[in-house]
Amino acid sequence: MNNLRTILGLLIFVAVCLAAGGLGAIATTPEIEGWYRTLAKPSWTPPDWVFGPVWTMLYILMGISGWLIWKRDGFRGAAVPLGWFAVQLILNLAWSFIFFGAHQLGWALVDIIALWLAIAVTMGLFFQRSKLAGGLLVPYLVWVSYATALNFAIWGMNS
Numbered sequence: 001m002n003n004l005r006t007i008l009g010l011l012i013f014v015a016v017c018l019a020a021g022g023l024g025a026i027a028t029t030p031e032i033e034g035w036y037r038t039l040a041k042p043s044w045t046p047p048d049w050v051f052g053p054v055w056t057m058l059y060i061l062m063g064i065s066g067w068l069i070w071k072r073d074g075f076r077g078a079a080v081p082l083g084w085f086a087v088q089l090i091l092n093l094a095w096s097f098i099f100f101g102a103h104q105l106g107w108a109l110v111d112i113i114a115l116w117l118a119i120a121v122t123m124g125l126f127f128q129r130s131k132l133a134g135g136l137l138v139p140y141l142v143w144v145s146y147a148t149a150l151n152f153a154i155w156g157m158n159s
Contacts, residue, residue, distance in 0.1 A: 014067070
């Protein structure tokens with residue numbers, strides 16, 4: 001029974017993270033061929049096809065990371081780190097709706113900076129409990145660092 005609970009927990013954590021990505025795609029996907037194409041972007045902007053696979057992998061890693069913390073300490077025992085995990089996931093989702101949905105490049109930049117900080121806090125709290133859980137968030141922080149620079153450049157080029 002305990003193994004079933006553990007496997008179900010993993011599936012739920014990964015599914016929640018992938019669902020956040022799926023919800024973000026609701027705002028993003030319709031804007032790729034239209035509004036996003038019209039924006040001036042720096043030469044180091046990756047091709048559109050890169051974003052889907054990268055984000056899918058990051059959401060899976062995030063889910064595994066959160067699950068490791070939950071598995072170790074439960075929701076009650078890990079309320080603070082899992083609370084920060086939820087905050088970063090909400091900020092992640094919000095960015096898609098601010099940037100792509102509302103076309104608010106400056107506010108998206110504010111959101112992604114807050115997201116970066118929330119990931120850094122989450123990662124630090126996770127590292128205190130599990131080196132693996134913290135380490136699984138490193139690619140996410142690296143990618144969001146790049147995305148922050150990209151958001152800043154696009155905002156500057158289109159303001």
